[in-house]
Amino acid sequence: MRGHHCLLSIVAHRKGAHGTARHIDRRNRIQKQLEYASGATAVLLGKPAPMFFQLAVDALGCPADNAVMIGDDAEADVGGAMAASLAGILVKTGKYRPGQEMRLTEPPALVAGNLKTAVDLLLE
Numbered sequence: 001m002r003g004h005h006c007l008l009s010i011v012a013h014r015k016g017a018h019g020t021a022r023h024i025d026r027r028n029r030i031q032k033q034l035e036y037a038s039g040a041t042a043v044l045l046g047k048p049a050p051m052f053f054q055l056a057v058d059a060l061g062c063p064a065d066n067a068v069m070i071g072d073d074a075e076a077d078v079g080g081a082m083a084a085s086l087a088g089i090l091v092k093t094g095k096y097r098p099g100q101e102m103r104l105t106e107p108p109a110l111v112a113g114n115l116k117t118a119v120d121l122l123l124e
Contacts, residue, residue: 047073048080057086068109070118074100078108089118 031042045052057067064085071077071088072095078088087109090101101111112118 047076048083050080050084053081053084053086057084068122070112070115072096074104074108079104082106082108089122091115091118 027044031044035042043051045055047053053067053069054064057064060067065087067081068087068089069077069081070091071081072091072093074090074096078090078101082088082104089110089112090096090108091112091114092098093114101108110118110121112121
């Protein structure tokens with residue numbers, strides 16, 4: 001990879017609000033090793049960073065305004081997607097807690113009881 005233009009990205013699932021100290025230390029060690037091996041500087045990204053969603057729709061060859069993110073986390077899933085110009089649909093399952101959607105700067109395109117309901121509404 002050295003000498004070639006590339007985007008080195010590391011996507012890590014975090015635990016809790018900021019990840020555990022052990023998790024962060026491990027991620028940082030892996031990052032340094034990958035940077036050394038590739039000669040590139042890593043871009044750390046993940047939800048809710050708009051670049052995370054933009055890279056996903058770019059990889060699919062889909063314009064952001066034609067894409068939908070369905071998720072159970074108002075801020076990381078739906079808020080991040082909407083910041084990248086995707087439609088955001090919040091489902092009231094998993095991580096969802098009542099009233100989460102009120103913390104968003106703009107409301108989601110839809111709030112559904114579950115994934116099946118969200119998909120059914122999209123397909124109508």
